[in-house]
Amino acid sequence: MQGAAAAENKIFQALADPSRRAIFESLTRGEAAVKDLTSRFEISQPAVSQHLAALKDAGLVNARREGRYIFYRVDPRGMKPLVDWIAHYRAFWTESVDRLEQLLEDMDE
Amino acid sequence: MTVIDKTADAQTESISFELDLRHSPAKVWRALTDPELLTKWLLPVTNFKLVPGADFTFNTQPHPGWDGTVNCRILESDEPKRLRYAWVVMELDTVVTFTLTPTDSGTRLSLVQSGFKPNQKQNFGGARYGWKLMGGKLVDVLAETA
Numbered sequence A: 001m002q003g004a005a006a007a008e009n010k011i012f013q014a015l016a017d018p019s020r021r022a023i024f025e026s027l028t029r030g031e032a033a034v035k036d037l038t039s040r041f042e043i044s045q046p047a048v049s050q051h052l053a054a055l056k057d058a059g060l061v062n063a064r065r066e067g068r069y070i071f072y073r074v075d076p077r078g079m080k081p082l083v084d085w086i087a088h089y090r091a092f093w094t095e096s097v098d099r100l101e102q103l104l105e106d107m108d109e
Numbered sequence B: 001m002t003v004i005d006k007t008a009d010a011q012t013e014s015i016s017f018e019l020d021l022r023h024s025p026a027k028v029w030r031a032l033t034d035p036e037l038l039t040k041w042l043l044p045v046t047n048f049k050l051v052p053g054a055d056f057t058f059n060t061q062p063h064p065g066w067d068g069t070v071n072c073r074i075l076e077s078d079e080p081k082r083l084r085y086a087w088v089v090m091e092l093d094t095v096v097t098f099t100l101t102p103t104d105s106g107t108r109l110s111l112v113q114s115g116f117k118p119n120q121k122q123n124f125g126g127a128r129y130g131w132k133l134m135g136g137k138l139v140d141v142l143a144e145t146a
Helices: A005-016 A018-028 A034-040 A045-057 A076-106 B025-033 B035-041 B124-145
Strands: A061-066 A069-074 B003-005 B014-021 B055-059 B069-078 B082-089 B092-102 B107-118
Touching: A005 A018, A005 A045, A018 A034, A018 A045, A018 A069, A034 A045, A034 A069, A045 A061, A045 A069, A076 B014, A076 B025, A076 B035, A076 B107, B025 B035, B025 B082, B025 B092, B025 B107
Parallel strands: none
Antiparallel strands: A061 A069, B003 B014, B014 B107, B055 B069, B069 B082, B082 B092, B092 B107
16 A cells, blocks of 8 residues: 555655745746745755755656756656555545445444 | 545545444444454554553555554544544654444444645644645646646
């Protein structure tokens, strides 16, 4: 039921940091370069780059180079492990409540 | 008996089910709280005690990156109406709530697993708040994925 647990863990770890989450939220509104993000948040450029690297490592954002700048944007596929995780649990509970109903039939009052 | 998956499409933060059972609330409560019965329908359980604050674990097969342990803590036990416990798998921190309502034919059982948010001990309130704020946008991102 938890096959993709490591990937899910990475996503949650990446998003657990408030600054990184703010950067990710900002990118959900459109792509941006490091300099845009540095001016948008009160964080140094190396810190922004580090947060972006963590988001990229978790598969949450991807990057494209244009001239001197690298633009970052949200990778929608990055959230898939989380969607899978919820789907796993939906299937897990569906099977479990089936067993619960069967068990209740077999139990004494 | 019909199981209705009541989870709304846009509602990615919780999973909910509602079941109409032709059994008394007392009997359903027993199935939810007897360790032997829990093991039969849910998962093998260790140290289960119906005391608020008490920790217990469910144990399933290990997977790569996960030892198969679900860490739980009783949050509320109101026999035979409501049982709530924390359901934590590594960084994922959720709450499972069972609500039993007597009906003419037996019991309506509602099951909700809510949360699906980061478990960050150092900045617990902040993380929860932030995750909530992000909920709406997260849904947008999820919609693009589909």
